Amino acid sequence: MTLYENLANQLEESIRSGALQPGARLPSVRRISSSRGVSPATVFQAYYLLEARGLVRARARAGYFVAAENGEVPQPQTASASGENSVELDVADRVFTLLDSVMKRNIVPFGSPIPSPALFPLPRLGKSMAAAARTLSPWATVDEMSPGKQVLRRLIAARYAVDGITVRVDEIVITNGALEALNLALASVTRPGDAVVVESPTFYGALQAIQRLGLRAVEVSTHPHDGLDLAALGQAIARHQPKACWLMPTFQNPLGCTMPEDRKRELVALLALHRVPLIEDDVYGELYFGPRRPLPAKAFDREGLVLHCSSYSKTLAPGYRIGWTAAGLHADAVKRLKLSTTLATSAPSQLGLARYLAGGGYDRHLRKLREQLAHQYAGAAHAVARHFPAGTQATRPDGGYMFWIVLPEGTDAVELHRRALAQHVSVAPGPMFSASGQFGNCIRINFGHPLDARAERALEQLGKLAAQLVPG
């Protein structure tokens, strides 16, 4: 037996014995190389062998992970057809009905848009908030209404800098969560009647905003692995002269996919050529499973055309409603719109959060959170592989807490949603994410909640219900 076979067999034993759980990251090549006294090439060969045996799989930039024991469902490989037309919308009702249902605590929340609030350091955050509230000075309650507290904007700008992204403190506007940031950004760069490019499928919040502002949605197909189709985007720009793109290039909601960085660079160059502002939704950017944060499109923006939107709601402080946009050229317009719509963001919330961030501990919390989400993903993917009908495909996100399941052709996801809800399980059916009602056989699954026994059973129930709905 060669060195690398020997190493592969030892690792296989660890996996089969359960010492390395499905979803766990294997030690880095460098670490094994030094601890076992073998060359990095030997380690690579061992990992390749394990991959060939179906026991581990590689994820771009993230290293090797233990595969789900019964194998995995295949990834969907084709993007949806791009809408050639712009579409007027009526998405409100189906979305609100869903939101109502998923917020009930007796429902297993696979359809929920939020991760479990139990994943966050609320007691420590509460202490920071308490200290900020007790020492709040009278003038601090009314200072810097819009763009928001400078102390917080500085902390946000510093974090961009650490990630190698240049953002000026004075282009940051603090908002009531990312949703307000995205809405203000869109309203700041459009007028009623304008066309706006969205992904297909896309976050339904984008469709609601487009509908409310009297805009037209242009859907551009988005690949379940690589993200937005740039050739289709080019055609859509030529055909519709959109006044904005609203995109989520990292850990896209609902697909979970991420555009590779070179494609993000291309995207920004293409939009710059046509002077189309990019509203970049990056609320999951910090929730990566790999070794570093995927750069947002904002990192490649040289002209101030990217309005980068994010928040602490998914990473640290749900319910505090603190988000922001780094809005480039459009920062003043966003700031003014904020002043005349909601005026300001809660001062104690802003200052409490700033105090927590300044005190350290955010990175430690994030590392734990990312590990937990990666672990939950592995568990959910595993259960889907075990329980869902043959022919099911699923995306393989490298971050965030959503993945996208394509059921066998003709399976009615809206009916699945209904039947599941009757059994106290929610899923988000595909048509919620499309202006034109596509994705009738798709569902979005939220793996942001611990996969306890009840949730495991719920995935089994879902698989059975789906199997009943497969035509023929």
Added chain:
Amino acid sequence: MTLYENLANQLEESIRSGALQPGARLPSVRRISSSRGVSPATVFQAYYLLEARGLVRARARAGYFVAAENGEVPQPQTASASGENSVELDVADRVFTLLDSVMKRNIVPFGSPIPSPALFPLPRLGKSMAAAARTLSPWATVDEMSPGKQVLRRLIAARYAVDGITVRVDEIVITNGALEALNLALASVTRPGDAVVVESPTFYGALQAIQRLGLRAVEVSTHPHDGLDLAALGQAIARHQPKACWLMPTFQNPLGCTMPEDRKRELVALLALHRVPLIEDDVYGELYFGPRRPLPAKAFDREGLVLHCSSYSKTLAPGYRIGWTAAGLHADAVKRLKLSTTLATSAPSQLGLARYLAGGGYDRHLRKLREQLAHQYAGAAHAVARHFPAGTQATRPDGGYMFWIVLPEGTDAVELHRRALAQHVSVAPGPMFSASGQFGNCIRINFGHPLDARAERALEQLGKLAAQLVPG
């Protein structure tokens, strides 16, 4: 000398000696009657005599007050002409320029829209907030996103009930301050192109919202004493078929005037007849100088057509950004619009405020605040009487912290604003409050800040600058 002359002379002596200061409220008729052992009729006669001597003045429902020593400037008696046309707007720039200037701390803030943040019980509120933040449960961060925390909505409904106003808990939606409530209310009942009735002069926030939503403003003249001209409103309804009225019937911003309750009742009946929703801005309603809260129009609404909007920003908790609307028939629409624009209001802010309110002390704080504002008003009115040019008129608010000064015909209020700002004093010039740029000789004065020596001097400066601008 009769009994009442004797009593009047004693009181006059107290006033002349300074024992009773300008702006102070005289003891109630009942109290004097019992303490002096004279009949109530005698006390009334004494007060009438003092009024005739120009030493005291009566305020509706509020009792008698010591007049400013040099007399007072007369009240303006005529309303502006009603705009017969609806108007497209461009108010943004002049408003934002003003807001930028008044938020600077080195400026004497007579043009500011907010009262002094030093008037609020921030340390006690901070303790409630601290306790709420430390005990915030994970699910409380994401529960009841919209319409907002039930514990807070119940407290708000209970307060309406105490004031004799019937409001259901489930028609209340918590918002990021009253400004969001008003904006959501307007967007919920209109579509682009609709006409909306506003007062003339009106709060500029209404004009900004109308402009942003692509609506048309119909200005209806508003009397400096009695409020909106109901006959003119009837004509405006017939001519323009407005889809909403946005009004401030109590302590109107900028006039400071209040519609008598019987006229509010008429207003609601007129709007009900034509099924026109009323967006009622009542943010100063708790800041009355008289013996009780003036009833809002909402109190007379039997059909759910009044969307009553208020907040804690002006009465208790500036910077916390907690407001609400009791939106009647339109509550669901408002709730949904909130969900898709800013999602929710800061959970710790809501729960901190609820904890403060439940703990008692709000009423005691409000009594102190009202007295302080009444006192500051008397001081400011006195200084205006002393320092402003002959021919100046001023409204006499019974609450809130704004009054309206009409300078002699032809005096340029915008130029006054500019020259004052150069001397580090702000005023809000009249044209800010008009879609059609009326009120060129008017200014709004904020008396919500303690009238210290610097502020006194600033009013003297303002009077001198105004005198220089009175034409020939």
